[in-house]
Amino acid sequence: MNATVWPLIEGLGDQSIELLQLMDEIPMGILIIDSAYRVALMNRAIAALTGYAPAEALGLPCHYVLRSNLCTTGCPVRQLTERGMSLRGDANMVNRSREKIPVRFTASVVKGSGGALIGYLKTVEDMRYLQRPDGMEARALFGRLIGKSAAMENVSRVLPAIAETDSAVLITGETGTGKDYVAEALHNASPRSKGPFIKINCGALPESLLESELFGHQKGAFTGAVENKPGRFRLADKGTLYLTEIGDLPLNLQVKLLSFLDDRIIFPLGSTHGLPVDVRIIAGTHRDLEKMVAEGRFREDLLFRLNVVRLHLPPLAQREDDIDMLMDHFLQLLNARFKKMVSGFSPEARRILKSFHFPGNVRELRNMVEYAVNLCDGNEILVKHLPPYVVQHSAKNVRSSVKSSPEPSGVSRLSSIQTKPAGEWILPPAMEHLPWHEAERRMILDALLKARGQKAKAAEYLGWARSTLWRKMKSHGIMP
Amino acid sequence: MTRVLIPLWNEDVAPRFDLAQEALVALLGENREIAEKQIIVLPQASAEALCDFIIRERVDLVVCCAVDEECYQYLTWKKIKIFDSVGGSAADVLERVRDGSLRSGDMVL
Numbered sequence: 001m002n003a004t005v006w007p008l009i010e011g012l013g014d015q016s017i018e019l020l021q022l023m024d025e026i027p028m029g030i031l032i033i034d035s036a037y038r039v040a041l042m043n044r045a046i047a048a049l050t051g052y053a054p055a056e057a058l059g060l061p062c063h064y065v066l067r068s069n070l071c072t073t074g075c076p077v078r079q080l081t082e083r084g085m086s087l088r089g090d091a092n093m094v095n096r097s098r099e100k101i102p103v104r105f106t107a108s109v110v111k112g113s114g115g116a117l118i119g120y121l122k123t124v125e126d127m128r129y130l131q132r133p134d135g136m137e138a139r140a141l142f143g144r145l146i147g148k149s150a151a152m153e154n155v156s157r158v159l160p161a162i163a164e165t166d167s168a169v170l171i172t173g174e175t176g177t178g179k180d181y182v183a184e185a186l187h188n189a190s191p192r193s194k195g196p197f198i199k200i201n202c203g204a205l206p207e208s209l210l211e212s213e214l215f216g217h218q219k220g221a222f223t224g225a226v227e228n229k230p231g232r233f234r235l236a237d238k239g240t241l242y243l244t245e246i247g248d249l250p251l252n253l254q255v256k257l258l259s260f261l262d263d264r265i266i267f268p269l270g271s272t273h274g275l276p277v278d279v280r281i282i283a284g285t286h287r288d289l290e291k292m293v294a295e296g297r298f299r300e301d302l303l304f305r306l307n308v309v310r311l312h313l314p315p316l317a318q319r320e321d322d323i324d325m326l327m328d329h330f331l332q333l334l335n336a337r338f339k340k341m342v343s344g345f346s347p348e349a350r351r352i353l354k355s356f357h358f359p360g361n362v363r364e365l366r367n368m369v370e371y372a373v374n375l376c377d378g379n380e381i382l383v384k385h386l387p388p389y390v391v392q393h394s395a396k397n398v399r400s401s402v403k404s405s406p407e408p409s410g411v412s413r414l415s416s417i418q419t420k421p422a423g424e425w426i427l428p429p430a431m432e433h434l435p436w437h438e439a440e441r442r443m444i445l446d447a448l449l450k451a452r453g454q455k456a457k458a459a460e461y462l463g464w465a466r467s468t469l470w471r472k473m474k475s476h477g478i479m480p
Numbered sequence: 481m482t483r484v485l486i487p488l489w490n491e492d493v494a495p496r497f498d499l500a501q502e503a504l505v506a507l508l509g510e511n512r513e514i515a516e517k518q519i520i521v522l523p524q525a526s527a528e529a530l531c532d533f534i535i536r537e538r539v540d541l542v543v544c545c546a547v548d549e550e551c552y553q554y555l556t557w558k559k560i561k562i563f564d565s566v567g568g569s570a571a572d573v574l575e576r577v578r579d580g581s582l583r584s585g586d587m588v589l
Contacts, residue, residue, distance in 0.1 A: 060587055063495040064567035067546035071495045094496060094546035096565055096585075 029124035048196035048235040051096025068093040076107040102127040147322035151314035163189035171284040173313030176363030179284040187240040195239030203248030221270025247287030330369040482508040497547035498527035
């Protein structure tokens, strides 16, 4: 527990109760401010919202902790002094992780038994689960997963049932397929939705910092640890912890995570006392964890524990039927955002977009539509409004298809890869639905086979420099 | 020479970058002395307008409290250094910039 001495409540039972401990059990942000508008006490829920640990925030001016849009324009607490009655309203705050969060607050005066003003009580409720950016309500969250393709319907069908369970979930899928979105939707539709949803990218921090960020630390645990830090596990208590890029979690921390999944107790850095926390784990990755297990880079036992419920999000290439729907959805969304009146796509622009392979999946499609909407000065998106690389890709495809139809005599050609002198190639139909990484690997192997192992010739088939082929072979684990 | 901008709320660092209506702009000389200091009144509180001003005025360092990810990434992309989650009196904060001891998250109170 913190070195700071927290207030006690007397008379509720045989023993005194620590007020903060009681406040921590309430799944809503609670902040007690003194008469000088400085933070006197705050609970774990508001720590999760603001990113400030209670001990860190203690004594800071309230506006530097809450950072709400009302702080400088009409602080409700200062209005309380004038009006003397409770207030409630909506606002937004920007937390330490630079997220803008819609909140609902109430503010009231705290008076002593003699009637003198002691301070103020403020409750802050995270409204993200109610006020989605597009105004959609929580119950419709899964409805926001757009897609009628068989692959997507399989996912949508199981989501409500997964949300109801408390099991660990592993979400896999290529980059841009919506893993983060699904994780948050699962939390918001789960019985833990009133609790915090804490996300941490396991690949974004060096190991030493990540351990402290995840499990917290005790004051003095290492140089610079001047205060106790609760860590993301404790901040996510009674809520959900989403570990994104779990494949990048260092082996050492995999052991600590495994230990938590076994006994639900965390050990902050520098502490020998375990702290029980009630957290649901959702992990996400674009990596092939089974392959990492085989290579000794990911613990098999951790994979077993995370793999209780597994959700694979299909790449956009496998959701051909959804592309039209997604394009129209993003157009509508971005029209509203940029205050535009674009009614749709020209048939040619639509064809070009639909023929693209989208290595960046739904995120890339959204970015393309955003680009086009920004550039569009009329009421229809034309080819000239699309990103040049998409149009070029489409033109190359057409040229390549025309060229590759009759087999040039006397020239050895790959059977499954259509090559062009410019060094660009298009995927044969059989490979179109493969993840890009796998398709590329197969093409390299195919080229090497056709070239009877001669790398120079294989590189020529692929239209690459020899060094490019060597580098890509190395990255795919194909030994030169 | 380093041009520093601090969004203001009265005499203090503004709690929100996007809601500041004034900003302190200071020019630090070769020896980190304050060569120039002025307070700019912005026509309206707007993150976009403030970002434009920062780019136009060739500011090198922004010291602010809460800034959203989009602005942060935009300014970083424009090669502008940002110390965020900083609070306290603007004069004291500027002094900490001058002596090179200010870091993101510092509350100079």
